[in-house]
Amino acid sequence: MKTSTIAEAKNNLSKLIHQLESDGAIHLTRHGKPVAVMLSEANYQKLTQKNKGLFQAIQQWRDQLDEDSALTEAELKQLRASGQERKFSWDE
Known part of the structure; x- marks a missing residue:
């Protein structure tokens, strides 16, 4: 599971988006606690299909x-x- 702090994500957004295309998901943390998940478009579509x-x-x-x-x-x-x-x- 790939993780990144929100600050790192802000500074490296383009790099993280390229990683999403191959890794699938990146968990974002604030003060060491998970707060969000970034997904590739393909994974998002799979999750939101009825x-x-x-x-x-x-x-x-x-x-x-x-x-x-x-x-x-x-x-x-x-x-x-x-x-x-x-x-x-x-x-x-």
Whole structure:
């Protein structure tokens, strides 16, 4: 974790901004106590994006798969149909 005092950050802002592009974050301190964090634009965008629902995340993941390795609708139906009923008990 990279840290810098506020005074150092004020005097070396350009240098710190270049470091942010590769290091990701710099913690700013005042009198030895953390008071702020400087982030790269890329990290800021990741943090401020609205979270997608589980279904959307799964769909996005599936879209990234190679189409040749994806299951067809018929294959999915066959897998679902061949599944055995699972037995469950709290006692086991």
